[in-house]
Amino acid sequence: MDFKLNQALEVLERTPTTLSHLLSGLSDKWIYQNEGGESWSPFHKIGHFIDSEKTDWILRAKHI
Incomplete structure (x- = not known):
């Protein structure tokens, strides 16, 4: 599967609510x-x- 930001966002935006x-x-x-x-x-x-969200987002943004 090729990475597509809009498809990744479909999952990522639901993660906090799902975990809650x-x-x-x-x-x-x-x-x-x-x-x-x-x-763990x-x-x-x-x-x-x-913690990863706070520290790794810059690297992910540069990658995208």
């Missing part, structure tokens, strides 16, 4: 639990998404 719906109302056990070892919890994974 998937995780809202869950107990802290679900939010903060990882699968062991070096795996949903809380830490979303934190990584946010």
Whole structure:
């Protein structure tokens, strides 16, 4: 599949709402639990998404 910005935006713009719906109302056990070892919890994974969004967008914009 060739990359097309408008098609990528269809998915990316829905991501925050989708994650919110998937995780809202869950107990802290679900939010903060990882699968062991070096795996990440949903809380830490979303934190990584946010951090990446803040720091990586310039490189992505230059690529596009």
